[in-house]
Amino acid sequence: MKKFSLEEVKDLDLTREIDQLKKTFFKNSTAVMDHAVLFEYEPKEMVLTLGTELDHIYFILKGRAKIYMVHENGKRSLVQFIHGADMIGELSLLEVEKQTKDIMAVDKLTCLAIPIAIAKTILLHDNLFMNDLSKYLAQKLLLRVNHFANGQNYELKYRLATYILEVEVNGMYVEKKTETAEFLGVSYRHLFHTLTLFQQEGLLLKKGKHFLINKPALKTLEIKNFF
Amino acid sequence: MKKFSLEEVKDLDLTREIDQLKKTFFKNSTAVMDHAVLFEYEPKEMVLTLGTELDHIYFILKGRAKIYMVHENGKRSLVQFIHGADMIGELSLLEVEKQTKDIMAVDKLTCLAIPIAIAKTILLHDNLFMNDLSKYLAQKLLLRVNHFANGQNYELKYRLATYILEVEVNGMYVEKKTETAEFLGVSYRHLFHTLTLFQQEGLLLKKGKHFLINKPALKTLEIKNFF
DNA sequence: ATATTAATAGGAGATATATCCTATTTTGAG
DNA sequence: CTCAAAATAGGATATATCTCCTATTAATAT
Incomplete structure (x- = not known):
């Protein structure tokens, strides 16, 4: 995993993705960008492992990752693929997840990361962000339920x-x-x-x-x- | 289905549940209570059928209901049981669901209902509500994913x-x-x-x-x- | 009260999917 | 360039679960 500051972005060709983020999630909270850093993971690198305490919330700029649920019996199931414009750590931000899941990069994965503390003080008080976040969660919920219910029925x-x-x-x-x-x-x-x-x-x-x-x-x- | 105004509540013994709602979801938006009505469904009565356009968002006060997904092939799967403090119509409120699912009352079911238009103008701008809503959705997401992933693995x-x-x-x-x-x-x-x-x-x-x-x-x- | 619908109970048989192997080929790391 | 680790390929067998029946009993509505 490599870290970059936002200033180093130009060479990485991510300006478009970052602008997109500013226009959606951060429309009213551009202040968080002052604390943002970039994390870059290699293919198959673990982004998070079961039970890690998260100190950042991530927004995927490029690449894909897999979220796994690890079961008691050692097996694991792929919960979902995540990619551009997806978040990692929203459940920790909202303090509803006891332990993070396993997340593994599929391709080279680049994320914009905001310290959780900053996110809590700024984003959670930004009503526009909260609307976006709710929509995001609602869509995730629908997608997941659809996916699994289909798996059960077809x-x-x-x-x-x-x-x-x-x-x-x-x-x-x-x-x-x-x-x-x-x-x-x-x-x-x-x-x-x-x-x-x-x-x-x-x-x-x-x-x-x-x-x-x-x-x-x-x-x-x-x-x-x-x- | 019977409708009641909030004034008729005393006989229904729902004051505790309603107070609870005011203290959580409506802490900052007691104004919505002026537009609230009560809906009461009989056991096995359909609360919503596939594709209905929702004009209210419901908060369950008492009783249980089942949410079904109806599949193309005619089969249906129970997506979840919902009960006290659960919401119905949050996905419509956020405008992420194309068509509502089938919802059927299990026991006698009593809900507090807020017109969607009111909810959109008041609740979506209430940051405290949005925080609660996000948490609620995040918890639902975790619960559903857990449930289905378990079903797939055990x-x-x-x-x-x-x-x-x-x-x-x-x-x-x-x-x-x-x-x-x-x-x-x-x-x-x-x-x-x-x-x-x-x-x-x-x-x-x-x-x-x-x-x-x-x-x-x-x-x-x-x-x-x-x- | 009576008729209808839902819940309980279970036999028989089919099948979608899993588990456990073994090989070969491809990919990636050093 | 070489070796180890994934991915591809598939045989054989087991089994968890489904479908389709048929009764009986309990619940509900008229």
């Missing part, structure tokens, strides 16, 4: 078809299969089994390491309102 | 044991089995199968329609941090 083939249609790039499904399995909450083995079925049924065609997708066929399995 | 017997220990009254498990099945997100049939296993293993003993629980034995299956 078997993998429907979720997988929907997911592939969502992340497809130029008619190709190029995501890492390990990541897909985690996101959909199934074992890697089972994902593979279903992928093989999809090939047999002509929904997918393997091209090297990736898959060419049969969009119309996949559409027949698609779940509406999944995302 | 098989029924662990969740059931944990649930029974949570809702047990004087050493008896008296909940309706249909409700338990919905809450734990499994088929009624499978719940029953597991209940039978529990009896064979001496974790439960049927007493009429209810079950006498073997606490120490159930404890061995309990999931920590489930609720």
